[in-house]
Amino acid sequence: MSVPTILAFDTSAAHCAAALLRAGTIVASAREEMAKGQAERLMPLLEEILAAGGVAWRDLDALAVGIGPGNFTGIRISVACARGLALGLGKPAIGVSTLEAQAFGRIGDTLSLVDARRDQAYAQRFHDGSAQSAPVVGDRASFANGIESCIAPLADTLARIAATRLGTAQPRPAPLYIRAADAAPPRDPAPVILEE
Numbered sequence: 001m002s003v004p005t006i007l008a009f010d011t012s013a014a015h016c017a018a019a020l021l022r023a024g025t026i027v028a029s030a031r032e033e034m035a036k037g038q039a040e041r042l043m044p045l046l047e048e049i050l051a052a053g054g055v056a057w058r059d060l061d062a063l064a065v066g067i068g069p070g071n072f073t074g075i076r077i078s079v080a081c082a083r084g085l086a087l088g089l090g091k092p093a094i095g096v097s098t099l100e101a102q103a104f105g106r107i108g109d110t111l112s113l114v115d116a117r118r119d120q121a122y123a124q125r126f127h128d129g130s131a132q133s134a135p136v137v138g139d140r141a142s143f144a145n146g147i148e149s150c151i152a153p154l155a156d157t158l159a160r161i162a163a164t165r166l167g168t169a170q171p172r173p174a175p176l177y178i179r180a181a182d183a184a185p186p187r188d189p190a191p192v193i194l195e196e
Contacts, residue, residue: 004166005059008159009046010066011038011078012098013115017066018045019155020053021163026156028052039077060091064162066154067095068176069114069122069135075175082173094162095173099124099135101157102150113146121146122178137178 009018016038019029028049034041050056065082068075079095086093099112103126110129114122116137123143124135150157 004061004163005055006062006064006159006162006166007046007049007055007060008064008066008155008162009042009078009081010098010154010158011042011074012066012068012070013074014071016041016045017153017155018042018049019153019159020049020055021156021159022053022055024163026152026159027054029153029156031153031155038074042077042081057085057089060089062091062162062166063089063093064158065093065095065173066101066158067097067173069116069137069178070098072175072177075177079173079175086172092166092170093173094165094170095176096158096161097124097135097176098154100126100129100131101154101161102147103129104157104161105129105151106147111143111146113140113143113148115148116140116179135176135178 003023006021014035015031015033017031020027063082063085065078067079082093098114102112103110107128110126112124112126116122119140120137121140121143122135122137125132
């Protein structure tokens, strides 16, 4: 399978992005900025990308999905979608981190950064695109000379990375959470359910 057809998508930040890689070329790509609504927009966007590329779901060889780090809810939306589609289509789903996507195609040492809010950043070191450390979170000021964008659009890069992994054993996509969620469980005890 030297020229796979891969549908890639990401909702790990305030956007909904998708791209279709066919025979080594990105034939359709879109990114819509949105603070909310990714869950409702993702499937229609994927349908539009497939139609623009002249491809049906059955023609896909694989799916690529952004696994974060980023917005907890956004990550869960795209990862759950990828897992469901992979199961329904009988096709592999390949998870790719935003940190790796930003380092893809860069030569030499690269410090990849993703905004973690609250004056913090997620960071990971790469050399020629290969990870040299585990991802961490820390004060943004402590990370000098980091890069925060892909050479190509994010979804395009996810598809290209997935193409390099197709045909090798891949774990099921899972969210890349580097720090704990901001939401906390309620402090009040759960209500008692009365039985008749």
